[in-house]
Amino acid sequence: MNKRLKNFLAPILAVSVLAASGYALAQQAPKPETLIKWRQSVFQVIAWNSGRIKANVDGQYNKEEVIKAANTIAALSKSGLGSLFVPGTEQGKGWHDTAAKAEVFKDTAHFDELGAAFSKEAVELASVAANGDQAAVKAQFGKLGRSCKACHDDFKSKD
Amino acid sequence: MNKRLKNFLAPILAVSVLAASGYALAQQAPKPETLIKWRQSVFQVIAWNSGRIKANVDGQYNKEEVIKAANTIAALSKSGLGSLFVPGTEQGKGWHDTAAKAEVFKDTAHFDELGAAFSKEAVELASVAANGDQAAVKAQFGKLGRSCKACHDDFKSKD
Numbered sequence: 001m002n003k004r005l006k007n008f009l010a011p012i013l014a015v016s017v018l019a020a021s022g023y024a025l026a027q028q029a030p031k032p033e034t035l036i037k038w039r040q041s042v043f044q045v046i047a048w049n050s051g052r053i054k055a056n057v058d059g060q061y062n063k064e065e066v067i068k069a070a071n072t073i074a075a076l077s078k079s080g081l082g083s084l085f086v087p088g089t090e091q092g093k094g095w096h097d098t099a100a101k102a103e104v105f106k107d108t109a110h111f112d113e114l115g116a117a118f119s120k121e122a123v124e125l126a127s128v129a130a131n132g133d134q135a136a137v138k139a140q141f142g143k144l145g146r147s148c149k150a151c152h153d154d155f156k157s158k159d
Numbered sequence: 160m161n162k163r164l165k166n167f168l169a170p171i172l173a174v175s176v177l178a179a180s181g182y183a184l185a186q187q188a189p190k191p192e193t194l195i196k197w198r199q200s201v202f203q204v205i206a207w208n209s210g211r212i213k214a215n216v217d218g219q220y221n222k223e224e225v226i227k228a229a230n231t232i233a234a235l236s237k238s239g240l241g242s243l244f245v246p247g248t249e250q251g252k253g254w255h256d257t258a259a260k261a262e263v264f265k266d267t268a269h270f271d272e273l274g275a276a277f278s279k280e281a282v283e284l285a286s287v288a289a290n291g292d293q294a295a296v297k298a299q300f301g302k303l304g305r306s307c308k309a310c311h312d313d314f315k316s317k318d
Contacts, residue, residue: 038207044200071234072237079227
């Protein structure tokens, strides 16, 4: 497909996918750059909360702080983040150029699978944070980190 | 306080507040621009999820979609977002110049109060989304929107 045709089709495809995912056609569908901003924002909020948990498991432990952070990551992992990676957003700039590899849009089954694995570990971390001690949280936080890395290895550009 | 002294003190103040809020001194405290990016990201994720709920209450209703979105907003409202508005971040650029008014850092009691009101409505919306119908969600979503606006009126710059 030539670039001009691709640029013409991208927003149409994005609108169709968003309509199917609950956005009313009557409502203005978000632009590709908005969708990219939103997904970049989700990962920033995950980074904020991962940093809080890391500070707590490596230093002085504040249970309430860890519960808030773990619950936030768990909710984001179940938010339907995958729906922000729609056709038309393979390339483009949100806050910065997207770091999504082309594979995200080609191997959606594997992308969804790693997303589900991340969510499983995040939900488990929220559960451990509510009931467990610093050592238990540290162990589960390690598992969560490995699920992040697995997905970044396959689907996040290193540039 | 002159500007040079203020610039010198800002990161020291930020480190002190972050240390008190659970960041170990041993760990590098996030820079003011990082904290501003994180809070701007939180509001973007809230915007994404508010848009999804609006699309569903105004158009075709997908209960699972609304539950995900409402749970995400509720978790963010309880995440401790206020801790990202620390001394040293009154001005500055995250993804863009901060829209926080000076009042955020002067009248923290009122800021916290409006934050708690927002969280109350967000948690209630998650509860209504789980059990209620489109009309009930629409009514509660209206209440949530008014709690957003109340805080923006007092604490968010319009520029």
